[in-house]
Amino acid sequence: MGQDEMKMYHKKTLVELSVLLxxxxxxxVELTEYFLARINAHDKNLNSFISVTETQALAxxxxxxxxxxxxxxxxxxxxPIAHKDIFCTEGVRTSCGSKMLDNFIxxxxxxxxxxxxxxxxxxxxxxxxxxxxxxxxNETSFYGPVKNPWQSDRIPGGSSGGSAAAVAxxxxxxxxxxxxxxxxxxxxxxCGITGIKPTYGRISRYGMIAFASSLDQAGPMAQSAHDCxxxxxxMAGFDDKDSTCLDKEVPDYTAELDKPLSxxxxxxxxxxxxxxxxxxxEKVVRGALDEYKKLGAELIDIELPNSGLSVPVYYVVAPAxxxxxLSRFDGVRYGYxxxxxxxxxxxxxRTRGEGFGxxxxxxxxxxxYALSSGYYDAYYLxxxxxxxxxxxxxxxxxxxxDVIMGPTAPDTAFKIGEKSDDPISMYLSDIYTIAVNLAxxxxxxxxxxxxxGRPVGLQITGNYFQESQLLNVAHQYQLNTDWHRAIPExxx
Amino acid sequence: MSLDADExxxxxxxARLKIEEADIPGYVSNxxxxxxxxxxxxxxxxxxxxxxxxxxxxxxxxxxxxxxEGNQRELFQAIAPKTEDGLYLVPQVIE
Numbered sequence: 001m002g003q004d005e006m007k008m009y010h011k012k013t014l015v016e017l018s019v020l021l022x023x024x025x026x027x028x029v030e031l032t033e034y035f036l037a038r039i040n041a042h043d044k045n046l047n048s049f050i051s052v053t054e055t056q057a058l059a060x061x062x063x064x065x066x067x068x069x070x071x072x073x074x075x076x077x078x079x080p081i082a083h084k085d086i087f088c089t090e091g092v093r094t095s096c097g098s099k100m101l102d103n104f105i106x107x108x109x110x111x112x113x114x115x116x117x118x119x120x121x122x123x124x125x126x127x128x129x130x131x132x133x134x135x136x137x138n139e140t141s142f143y144g145p146v147k148n149p150w151q152s153d154r155i156p157g158g159s160s161g162g163s164a165a166a167v168a169x170x171x172x173x174x175x176x177x178x179x180x181x182x183x184x185x186x187x188x189x190x191c192g193i194t195g196i197k198p199t200y201g202r203i204s205r206y207g208m209i210a211f212a213s214s215l216d217q218a219g220p221m222a223q224s225a226h227d228c229x230x231x232x233x234x235m236a237g238f239d240d241k242d243s244t245c246l247d248k249e250v251p252d253y254t255a256e257l258d259k260p261l262s263x264x265x266x267x268x269x270x271x272x273x274x275x276x277x278x279x280x281x282e283k284v285v286r287g288a289l290d291e292y293k294k295l296g297a298e299l300i301d302i303e304l305p306n307s308g309l310s311v312p313v314y315y316v317v318a319p320a321x322x323x324x325x326l327s328r329f330d331g332v333r334y335g336y337x338x339x340x341x342x343x344x345x346x347x348x349x350r351t352r353g354e355g356f357g358x359x360x361x362x363x364x365x366x367x368x369y370a371l372s373s374g375y376y377d378a379y380y381l382x383x384x385x386x387x388x389x390x391x392x393x394x395x396x397x398x399x400x401x402d403v404i405m406g407p408t409a410p411d412t413a414f415k416i417g418e419k420s421d422d423p424i425s426m427y428l429s430d431i432y433t434i435a436v437n438l439a440x441x442x443x444x445x446x447x448x449x450x451x452x453g454r455p456v457g458l459q460i461t462g463n464y465f466q467e468s469q470l471l472n473v474a475h476q477y478q479l480n481t482d483w484h485r486a487i488p489e490x491x492x
Numbered sequence: 493m494s495l496d497a498d499e500x501x502x503x504x505x506x507a508r509l510k511i512e513e514a515d516i517p518g519y520v521s522n523x524x525x526x527x528x529x530x531x532x533x534x535x536x537x538x539x540x541x542x543x544x545x546x547x548x549x550x551x552x553x554x555x556x557x558x559x560x561e562g563n564q565r566e567l568f569q570a571i572a573p574k575t576e577d578g579l580y581l582v583p584q585v586i587e
């Protein structure tokens with residue numbers, strides 16, 4: 001390897017960068033400057049960052065270098081990372097992709113942010129996202145759409161589209177994301193990277209701006225399952241400040257990565273391979289399944305009979321919870337306030353009417369309607385009953401199989417603008433991911449190939465708290481394939 | 493399930509959202525489509541099914557009723573749209 005190739009740090013995984021840092025072959029300041037320069041050179045067009053925090057990043061990198069020198073460093077010390085702009089970051093704008101919070105400088109750090117800070121990671125900036133995480137294409141952002149690094153006239157997926165695009169374009173070795181109905185897995189699939197949404201309650205939601213509290217879960221997005229395992233080690237764990245965070249021991253997620261897969265039982269839900277799935281995407285996914293067969297796994301047909309209802313159920317649960325969560329944005333304590341309000345009601349309605357974008361307003365109104373007097377039983381109660389049935393389907397499936405596999409999304413990335421006037425067709429791009437959130441299960445997306453130059457993701461879903469197994473299953477695939485190492489041509 | 497313009501205006505009022513008159517027809521159509529999608533739930537009989545409140549049946553954790561956070565009024569009010577003497581200012585409510 002020549003000197004120049006050695007310095008192509010963006011071609012290295014987080015794990016490889018960690019080794020270089022520990023060995024003193026590169027400093028955190030050098031790495032941080034390297035990635036900041038890449039953001040400078042490439043992001044004007046890509047639009048994956050809302051804020052770049054250069055000064056703080058270099059200060060954090062110096063601290064990381066000191067820790068490496070005095071022997072107090074961990075595996076993540078000095079590695080740069082980008083945070084989705086949904087996580088509160090002390091002293092740094094936290095916009096959630098909305099005009100409502102365009103001027104919001106958070107007075108505190110989210111638990112995820114402070115944990116990764118404690119682990120020595122260096123924040124490069126905050127990534128673009130659909131407004132309040134409501135969207136599947138990153139087009140609802142107040143800061144404009146993010147482009148897909150593979151084909152710039154296409155969407156990167158959403159809502160964690162900025163995080164996915166930044167990692168895919170190698171502007172950051174890793175990023176944080178959140179997933180309410182597929183917002184880590186779907187953009188990971190569209191951009192050809194690896195992302196995991198852990199079990200509901202595994203990672204603290206404190207300081208993560210709430211969308212639908214019973215579904216929201218944070219997770220890492222990176223190049224490989226091994227990278228994600230290291231990040232999850234630092235992100236997971238009990239937090240007193242989140243009442244839904246579960247008090248359960250965090251295993252070392254790298255410990256089982258090397259387990260062989262012989263005898264692994266993989267369930268293939270017939271509902272995930274039926275009508276609506278693009279034929280070329282299906283071919284790619286079947287190809288990945290063949291690879292698993294070669295690794296000794298057994299493929300078993302299963303059924304998730306109620307999964308077809310997950311989109312309708314989600315569009316009651318998520319809007320209902322969002323209408324309650326977003327009532328806090330009233331123009332009184334922080335964020336946007338309209339000009340010259342004539343009275344209190346005028347201030348509330350104009351602040352919210354002007355501060356929120358169209359998709360957010362749609363969802364607040366759907367939720368308000370579903371929760372309004374006389375409609376509770378028909379909508380919210382019914383949806384929670386169906387949620388139970390959807391979870392039961394998974395429970396029965398996991399009596400027969402270890403993991404469930406299928407496509408992450410029914411198609412590859414669509415064109416920017418193609419679905420923006422048609423909410424329903426946009427909602428259906430999360431048809432395979434939503435049920436996992438409704439049941440609270442862990443799920444991940446792994447790059448499995450391409451259709452016409454656009455990445456395809458394989459979705460792997462596990463039983464509660466089986467993140468180690470998911471990462472193991474993904475890692476073994478990545479040892480035998482190199483889809484996850486592919487870099488878009490414009491970012492080589 | 494289709495909504496009319498008056499219903500959409502009522503929902504917007506309940507949600508404290510000012511919607512421009514010109515945008516009402518768009519919301520009427522989008523919200524009606526979303527409610528049509530949601531109606532698919534009625535295809536399944538859920539009589540007697542327990543509603544799910546938490547995927548792992550976790551119960552609300554309780555803690556001692558003690559002060560855990562100090563007063564940080566100045567820090568928090570520094571980002572408020574309008575304050576005076578430590579109070580948040582809003583348009584006059586009482587004549």
